[in-house]
Amino acid sequence: MPITEQLSHTDLERLALDRVVPALLTHGFYFVDGLLGEVAGAAVLDEVKGMHGSGALHDGRLAGSAPGVQRRTIRGDKTAWVSGSERGCEAIGFLLNLIDRLISVCAGRLGNKVIRERSQAMVACYPGNGAGYVKHVDNPNGDGRRLTCIYYLNKNWNVKEHGGVLRIFPDGKAYVADIKPLFDRLLVFWSDRRNPHEVQPSFSTRYAITVWYFDSEERAEAKRRFQKVTATTHSRTAGPPDCEKTLPPGV
Numbered sequence: 216m217p218i219t220e221q222l223s224h225t226d227l228e229r230l231a232l233d234r235v236v237p238a239l240l241t242h243g244f245y246f247v248d249g250l251l252g253e254v255a256g257a258a259v260l261d262e263v264k265g266m267h268g269s270g271a272l273h274d275g276r277l278a279g280s281a282p283g284v285q286r287r288t289i290r291g292d293k294t295a296w297v298s299g300s301e302r303g304c305e306a307i308g309f310l311l312n313l314i315d316r317l318i319s320v321c322a323g324r325l326g327n328k329v330i331r332e333r334s335q336a337m338v339a340c341y342p343g344n345g346a347g348y349v350k351h352v353d354n355p356n357g358d359g360r361r362l363t364c365i366y367y368l369n370k371n372w373n374v375k376e377h378g379g380v381l382r383i384f385p386d387g388k389a390y391v392a393d394i395k396p397l398f399d400r401l402l403v404f405w406s407d408r409r410n411p412h413e414v415q416p417s418f419s420t421r422y423a424i425t426v427w428y429f430d431s432e433e434r435a436e437a438k439r440r441f442q443k444v445t446a447t448t449h450s451r452t453a454g455p456p457d458c459e460k461t462l463p464p465g466v
Contacts, residue, residue, distance in 0.1 A: 222313065227316055227317055227320060228320055230247065230317065231317055231320035231321045231324075232320065232321075232324065234247070235247075235317070235321050235403060236321050236324045236325065239321070239325060239362075239403065239404075239405065240325070242385065242392075243383075243385050243386075243404055243405050243409050243410055244383055244385070244392060244394075244402065244403065244404035244405070244410060245402075245403050245404075246394060246400055246401060246402040246403070247400070247401050248397065248399065248400050249399055250310075250313070250366065250399055250400070250401045251309075251310060251313070251399055252399070253399070255306065255309065255310075256368070256398060256399040258305075258306035258309075259306045259307055259309075259310050259366075259368060259424070260368045260370070260398070260422065261306070262303060262304055262305075262306050262307055263307070263338055263340075263368055263422050263424070264422070265303060266295055266297075266303075266338055267293075267340050267420075267422075271295045272293035272294055272295045272338065272339075272340055273293055273294065273295065274292075274293055274294075275290045275291075275292045275293065275294045275339065275348075276294075289348070289349050290346075290347075290348040290349070290414075291341060291342070291344070291345075291346025291347060291348070292339045292340060292341050292346060292348065292414075293339070293340050293342065294337050294338060294339045294340075295337075295338045296335045296336070296337055296338075297335060297336050297338060298335050298336070298460070299311040299312075299336060307336060307338075307424065310366060310424065311336055311426065311460075314364050314366070314401065314426060315333070315460070318330065318333070318362065318364070318403075318428050321362075322428075325362075328361060328430045328431075328432070328433075329430065329431040329432065330361055330362065330428050330429065330430060330431070331429070331431050331461055332428070332429045332431065332434065332459040332460060332461055333426050333427060333428045333429060333459060333460055334360075334426055334427040334428075334429070334459060335426075335459075335460075336424050336425070336426050337424065337425045337426070338422075338423075338424050339422070339423050339424070339425065340420060340421065340422055341379065341414065341417040341420070341421040342417075342420060343377075343417055343418055343419045343420045343421065344418075345378075345416040345417070345418060346416065346417055347378075347379075347413065347414045347415050347416040347417060348413060348414040349413055350384065350411055350412065350413040351411065351412070351413070352406075352407065352408050352410070352411050352412075353406040353407075353410075353427065354406040354407045354408075354427075355407070355408060357433055357436070357437060358433075358434070358437045359429040359430055359431075359433045359434025359435075359436075359437045359438075360406035360407075360427040360428070360429060360430075360434075361405070361406055361407075361427075361428050361429055361430040361433070362403060362404070362405065362406060362427065362428040363402075363403070363404050363405070363406045363410075363425065363426075363427055364401060364402070364403050364425065364426050364427075364428070365381070365401070365402045365423050365424070365425045366399075366400070366401050366402075366423065366424045366425075367396040367397055367398060367399070367400045367401075367402070367422070367423050368398055368399075368422040368423060368424070369396050369397060369398055369419075369421055369422060370398045371398075372395060372396060372397055372398070372419070372421075374395050376418070376419070377417060377418050377419040377421070378415050378416050378417050378418050378419075379395075379396050379414065379415060379416070379417035379418075379419070379421045380393045380394065380395060380396070380414075380415045381393075381394040381396065381402070381412055381413070381414055381415075382394075382412060382413050382415060383404060383410050383411075383412045384410070384411045384412065384413075385409065385410060386408060386409045386410070386411070396421055396423060406427060429459065
């Protein structure tokens with residue numbers, strides 16, 4: 216559904232309560248087109264392209280693969296983590312604030328889990344050399360991630376020519392969902408085992424920004440487990456940096 220350049224509180228509530236929440240509860244995912252509008256969306260794209268051109272993006276991390284498995288056979292993206300408050304990330308910050316407002320409205324209607332915080336934003340680029348990301352689950356082991364939100368930035372994207380589809384395999388469903396990574400599109404889905412998904416090979420530069428919203432109780436327990444592990448092994452695991460933002464009150 217197209218959204219105007221300026222989302223009012225009423226528009227945001229209507230989007231959250233009439234569309235996002237029912238779709239998540241029924242299908243496990245939802246996407247909205249025209250989230251920011253052409254001008255604001257283009258400003259976000261310019262900032263992401265600037266990060267890419269400056270060399271700020273680095274090979275995406277893995278949570279722990281088998282010995283001898285090359286990273287690029289699993290994921291071929293380059294990423295950077297931002298809060299949106301950095302110099303040169305003003306438009307990204309505007310986007311994150313809007314998504315925060317949307318999720319804060321949804322949060323109390325998605326069951327008995329408390330969603331109060333999110334990760335930093337992961338800016339990602341698939342460089343267009345056939346890179347993708349094999350089928351995986353964002354949160355297979357209870358790390359606290361409850362909702363995945365992906366904002367796409369790819370103008371004039373032709374799936375037949377460029378590939379790059381995000382394919383969701385909804386758990387227990389007899390179908391798959393193919394999401395095109397189109398400019399100014401926001402995708403929201405459950406982060407846990409309900410939504411295994413993959414990024415199919417991309418043959419043109421493909422940009423996206425992802426944030427994860429946390430189940431507060433599960434996140435706290437995951438931190439406790441992590442602290443016990445690091446106390447004895449000093450190991451690190453992949454995933455969103457331990458730098459979180461508290462959501463604003465529901466609008």
